[in-house]
Amino acid sequence: MITCAEAVRQLWDYLDGLVDESQREAIEEHLSFCRRCCGEVEFAEELRRFLAEHPETELPDDARARLVATLEELEKRP
Amino acid sequence: MVRANEPEEPTARQSGGFQALAERELPRLYRVARRLVGDEAEDAVQDALLKGYRGYGQLEDAAAAPAWLTAIVVNCCRDRARARARRPEVVELDEVEEFSLFRTIADEDPYPYSDSLHLDFLQQFGAEDVRAVLASLPERYRVPLVLVYCEGYHVKEVAFFLDVPLGTMLARLHRGRKLFERRLWDYAREYGLLKEGARR
Numbered sequence: 627m628i629t630c631a632e633a634v635r636q637l638w639d640y641l642d643g644l645v646d647e648s649q650r651e652a653i654e655e656h657l658s659f660c661r662r663c664c665g666e667v668e669f670a671e672e673l674r675r676f677l678a679e680h681p682e683t684e685l686p687d688d689a690r691a692r693l694v695a696t697l698e699e700l701e702k703r704p
Numbered sequence: 705m706v707r708a709n710e711p712e713e714p715t716a717r718q719s720g721g722f723q724a725l726a727e728r729e730l731p732r733l734y735r736v737a738r739r740l741v742g743d744e745a746e747d748a749v750q751d752a753l754l755k756g757y758r759g760y761g762q763l764e765d766a767a768a769a770p771a772w773l774t775a776i777v778v779n780c781c782r783d784r785a786r787a788r789a790r791r792p793e794v795v796e797l798d799e800v801e802e803f804s805l806f807r808t809i810a811d812e813d814p815y816p817y818s819d820s821l822h823l824d825f826l827q828q829f830g831a832e833d834v835r836a837v838l839a840s841l842p843e844r845y846r847v848p849l850v851l852v853y854c855e856g857y858h859v860k861e862v863a864f865f866l867d868v869p870l871g872t873m874l875a876r877l878h879r880g881r882k883l884f885e886r887r888l889w890d891y892a893r894e895y896g897l898l899k900e901g902a903r904r
Contacts, residue, residue, distance in 0.1 A: 635801075638881050639874070639878070644859065644874065665806060665810075666806045669806040669822050670806075672822065672823060673805075673826070673885070674853060676826050676829075676834075677849075677853035680834045680835075680854055682735050682739050683738050684731065685730055685731045685734040685735070689734065690731075690734075693726075693749055693750065693753065694730075696753050696754075697723045697726055697727060697757075698723070700723070700754070701723055
C-alpha cells in the first residue's frame with residue numbers, strides 16, 4: 627500500500643502513462659479510497675490542460691518573410 | 705541517422721529539399737522558439753536554419769527531418785538561454801520536491817467564497833503571467849516542461865532533442881513540474897493574484 631506522498635510523487639507520470647503496470651495498480655488502489663489524492667489527480671489534469679492551452683505568438687508575416695529570405699540566400703550559395 | 709564521410713554542404717537536390725522542409729516547418733519552429741527564448745525566437749530560428757542547411761546533406765532519413773530540425777532549433781534556443789544567463793540558478797530541489805500546489809491552495813484558501821477554488825486560482829493567470837512563470841524556470845527544467853506539456857512532444861522525442869538519456873529527461877521533467885507549481889504560487893502571491901476577483 628503506498629502513502630499519499632508516494633502517490634502524489636507519481637501522479638503526473640501516471641497521467642502521462644509513464645508508470646509501469648505495478649505502479650499504476652498501486653496508484654489506482656490508493657485513489658480508490660483517498661479522496662484528497664483524487665483531488666490532486668484532478669488538479670494535475672487541470673494543470674496539464676492549463677499548460678497545453680497556454681497560447682503562444684504565431685509566426686508574424688514580417689518574420690516569416692525574413693526567414694524565407696534567409697533560406698533563399700542559402701540556396702544561392704555556390 | 706547521420707552517415708560519416710558525407711560532404712559538408714548539401715547537394716543541389718538536397719538543399720532544395722531543405723528549403724521546402726524549413727518553409728513548411730517555420731510556423732512550428734518559431735512557436736517552439738517563442739516558448740523557449742521569447743523575443744529572441746526569430747534569431748534562434750535564423751541560427752537553426754544556418755546550422756540545418758550545413759547539416760542537411762548528412763541526414764539519411766528524410767522522414768526524420770522535422771524532428772532533426774526541431775532538435776536544432778531547441779539547441780539553438782538553449783545556447784541563447786545559456787548565453788543570457790549570468791550564472792546557473794541554484795534551486796532548492798528538496799524543498800520543491802515536497803511542495804504541492806493543490807494542498808497549498810486548499811490550505812491557504814485564497815478565495816473563501818469560491819466553490820471551485822483550484823480552478824479559480826488558475827484562471828487568475830493570463831498568457832503573459834504563464835509566460836513569465838515559465839521564463840523564470842532554469843533552462844534545464846523549462847525546456848522539457850514546455851516541449852512535453854505546451855507543445856505535446858513525447859518524452860522520448862524530447863530526450864532525443866536534448867541528447868540525454870530518457871531517465872535524465874524524466875527526472876528533469878518531474879523537477880520542472882514541481883518547480884512550475886511552486887513558481888505559480890510564488891508569482892500569484894507576489895503579483896496580487898490571491899485576492900478574490902483579482903483578475904476577473
